[in-house]
Structure formats: structure tokens, C-alpha cells
Amino acid sequence: MPSVTGLGGRRIIVGISGGIAAYKSAELVRRLRQAGAEVRVVMTPAAREFITPLTLQALSGNPVHSDLLDPNAEAAMGHIELARWADAVLVAPASANVIARLAQGLADDLLTTLCLATEASLFVAPAMNRVMWAHPATRVNCQLLQQRGVSLLGPAAGEQACGETGAGRMLEPDDLIQALVDHLRQGPLAACRVLVTAGPTREAIDPVRYISNHSSGKMGYAAAAAALAAGAEVVLVSGPTALDCPRGVSCRRVETAAEMSQAVQEQVGACQIFIAAAAVADYRPRRAQDEKMKKRAAELNLPLERTEDILATVAGMANRPFTVGFAAETSALEAHAVDKLQRKHLDMIAANWVGEGLGFNADDNALTLFWVDGKQEIPRADKAVVARELIAIIAERYHAKSTSQNSR
Numbered sequence: 475m476p477s478v479t480g481l482g483g484r485r486i487i488v489g490i491s492g493g494i495a496a497y498k499s500a501e502l503v504r505r506l507r508q509a510g511a512e513v514r515v516v517m518t519p520a521a522r523e524f525i526t527p528l529t530l531q532a533l534s535g536n537p538v539h540s541d542l543l544d545p546n547a548e549a550a551m552g553h554i555e556l557a558r559w560a561d562a563v564l565v566a567p568a569s570a571n572v573i574a575r576l577a578q579g580l581a582d583d584l585l586t587t588l589c590l591a592t593e594a595s596l597f598v599a600p601a602m603n604r605v606m607w608a609h610p611a612t613r614v615n616c617q618l619l620q621q622r623g624v625s626l627l628g629p630a631a632g633e634q635a636c637g638e639t640g641a642g643r644m645l646e647p648d649d650l651i652q653a654l655v656d657h658l659r660q661g662p663l664a665a666c667r668v669l670v671t672a673g674p675t676r677e678a679i680d681p682v683r684y685i686s687n688h689s690s691g692k693m694g695y696a697a698a699a700a701a702l703a704a705g706a707e708v709v710l711v712s713g714p715t716a717l718d719c720p721r722g723v724s725c726r727r728v729e730t731a732a733e734m735s736q737a738v739q740e741q742v743g744a745c746q747i748f749i750a751a752a753a754v755a756d757y758r759p760r761r762a763q764d765e766k767m768k769k770r771a772a773e774l775n776l777p778l779e780r781t782e783d784i785l786a787t788v789a790g791m792a793n794r795p796f797t798v799g800f801a802a803e804t805s806a807l808e809a810h811a812v813d814k815l816q817r818k819h820l821d822m823i824a825a826n827w828v829g830e831g832l833g834f835n836a837d838d839n840a841l842t843l844f845w846v847d848g849k850q851e852i853p854r855a856d857k858a859v860v861a862r863e864l865i866a867i868i869a870e871r872y873h874a875k876s877t878s879q880n881s882r
């Protein structure tokens with residue numbers, strides 16, 4: 475059976491209520507982890523009659539949560555922490571009883587309390603006898619939940635554990651996972667793969683010294699996180715930074731321009747959009763010394779050679795992605811940026827000033843975007859905010875370019 479992918483780094487709570495379909499939850503948890511998700515399981519007391527917490531603990535790799543009033547469990551990871559932890563909560567199977575309690579907003583066990591306390595997307599996979607599913611009370615409860623933005627997944631129709639045939643079977647684990655993937659991938663970059671470079675590179679002079687710059691990686695990491703939030707699958711190639719890889723982004727750490735170039739070449743073929751936010755060293759020492767250099771002469775000349783221009787190489791590919799460069803400038807911002815746009819044949823360039831608390835190693839940035847027949851300002855703000863606007867504009871230009879290419 476092919477494995478479903480696309481939940482890399484996502485945090486999913488699987489809520490299990492009492493029903494015979496609880497046996498499928500074991501496979502659901504296993505497949506979610508195969509798809510890259512981190513999984514925590516919350517069981518109602520009735521669920522524990524159908525499947526053991528030990529099975530789910532082994533499959534999820536985490537302790538199973540059941541008890542709202544257990545001080546030990548609350549101390550380890552309380553219901554509010556669990557509620558905050560999740561990107562999505564999937565109640566599967568959801569019995570008629572749990573659906574009714576969710577619809578009423580009850581908080582009489584850990585699962586319902588958690589569902590009330592979370593801001594994560596809530597998915598409910600009903601599983602019950604066909605007559606219970608068709609009952610007006612269940613119909614009203616489901617409508618109420620849907621009106622509040624809860625996604626109902628299924629049920630499927632078919633043979634039921636009670637011997638009857640009809641609607642009420644829990645969807646198969648892969649169908650549930652695909653629904654989660656589709657939901658979490660909504661946005662203007664859904665179905666896109668985006669490659670982002672970030673941070674500085676380090677070019678060795680000797681074993682203890684290097685040429686580098688003040689890039690912190692914040693702008694590139696923010697762009698990667700914003701692309702992910704816009705529904706893309708994101709690969710981040712990062713030079714040395716102190717930042718954690720954004721959750722859900724696939725991260726490749728590199729040190730030198732040559733390593734960054736190699737990592738980009740390996741990834742770029744599968745990407746529709748390339749964003750070069752890294753401050754790549756333009757030159758590296760022609761030869762890194764094997765031993766620490768001694769200070770003898772009053773002056774030292776270091777022969778330097780050009781590094782590969784990663785951005786220009788990508789922009790020159792036959793089947794290139796939508797290619798976005800950055801330009802960090804200390805003078806004539808527009809003239810330099812437009813020159814880079816044209817010389818490197820880019821689809822877009824994001825120009826930023828250096829200094830005054832902007833650009834390199836700052837929390838804030840302001841960008842001026844240029845493309846062949848357009849220009850747009852993104853005013854000064856925190857880099858996360860700037861990145862969201864940047865990604866929205868990239869998505870717009872990317873789709874406009876794809877549409878015009880397809881109509882030719």
C-alpha cells in the first residue's frame with residue numbers, strides 16, 4: 475500500500491471515542507506517523523474498552539492521554555497545553571454520543587474539553603449504526619458542528635459491525651489522512667513546492683576563520699513559514715543560523731556557498747517557486763589553509779575567487795521555477811535591484827535597505843518588489859508580517875505567469 479505523505483512536522487491529536495471502529499484508530503495513528511505527523515492520542519473511557527492505550531502509546535510514540543482530573547497527567551501535559559500543541563484534532567471514531575457532546579459544547583471528559591479549548595482545526599469521523607446516524611438528533615448535531623467550522627469526514631456506507639448495511643462506517647485511515655492533508659494544504663500555494671534559501675554562508679580561510687556576513691536567516695525563515703501557511707510544501711536550504719527550522723518545513727543545513735549551491739541543485743527540479751533570501755558570499759578564499767594561519771607579516775593578501783551564483787544558475791535553467799531574488803542595498807536601491815532583476819533574468823526581486831534596524835540581523839524589514847512590468851512596496855513591519863505579504867504577492871504573480879503560459 476503506498477504511504478500518504480504531506481504531514482511532515484504537523485501535530486495531530488487523534489481523539490478516540492468508544493466504538494468498534496476504534497480498532498482502525500491503531501492503523502490511523504501508524505499511517506499518520508508514516509505521513510510525517512507527530513501524533514498524540516486522547517481516549518475517552520469508553521474507547522479504552524475497545525483498544526488498549528498501550529497499543530496506541532507504542533504506535534504514536536507518546537503517552538496516551540485519558541484523564542481530565544489526573545494531576546500527574548495534567549502536570550506532564552495538561553489539557554490546555556494539548557489544545558495549544560495541536561495543528562489539528564481528528565476525532566476518529568466519533569460516536570453518536572461524542573458528536574452530541576461536542577455539539578452541546580460539553581466539557582465532561584478530556585476529549586471534549588480539549589476540543590472546546592483548542593483553536594486547531596477540528597475533524598470528526600463519525601462511526602455508528604446506520605439508524606443512529608440517520609436519527610434527527612444526530613443530523614442536527616452534525617449540522618451544528620459543521621456550522622461552527624468542524625469538518626465531518628464520512629461516514630462511508632457498507633456492511634456494519636452490527637450486521638446491518640448502510641451509512642455509518644468510519645472512513646478508512648488513508649481517506650482520513652488525505653482529507654487532513656488537503657485541508658492543511660489549503661491556500662494560494664496549495665500543491666506548490668517552494669524552495670527557499672536563507673542565512674549567510676561561511677567560506678573558510680583556515681580551520682578557525684571564515685568570511686561571512688551579518689545575515690541571521692530571519693527573513694528567509696519567515697518566508698519559508700509564510701509559504702507553508704499558504705499551503706505549499708517547503709524546503710529550506712539554510713546557512714549557519716541560530717534559528718529552529720519552522721515546523722512543517724523540510725530543512726537542509728549547509729555552511730558554504732558551494733554546499734548551498736549543491737543543495738539547491740538537488741531540490742530545485744521538483745519546485746515551482748525558488749526564493750533566494752540567503753546572503754551568499756560572493757567570494758571565497760581561493761584555498762583554505764589546512765592549519766591555523768600565524769600572524770607574521772604586517773599585511774596579508776588573501777586571494778579570493780568568485781562563488782557560484784546560485785540564483786543566476788537557477789534562473790538560467792531550461793525548465794526553471796518562478797524565480798525570486800533578494801537585493802540588499804546601501805544606495806540606489808531601485809537602480810541596483812532592477813539591474814539584478816534584468817541581468818539575472820528573474821521573475822521578481824525583493825529589494826531591502828541595509829541599516830536603520832532593517833534587513834540584516836534585524837526583526838523588521840521593508841521591501842520593494844520589482845518585476846518586469848510592476849512594482850509594489852511592503853511597508854516596514856516584523857519580518858513574519860512582511861513575509862506573509864511577500865508570499866501573497868509571489869503567489870499572485872506565479873499564478874498570473876502560469877495562466878499566461880498555459881493560454882499560449
Ligand code: PMT
Nearest residue numbers: 689690691692693750752753754783784785800802834835
Ligand atoms: O537574514 P536576515 O538577517 O533576516 O537578513 C535578511 C537579508 C537582508 C539577508 C535578506 O533580506 C536579503 O536581502 N538577502 C539577500 C542579500 C544579498 O546578499 O543580496 P545580493 O545583492 O548580494 O544578492 C542578490 C541575490 O543573489 C540574492 O537573492 C542572493 O541570495 C543571490 N546570490 C548572491 C550571490 C551568490 N553567489 N548566489 C546567490 O544566489
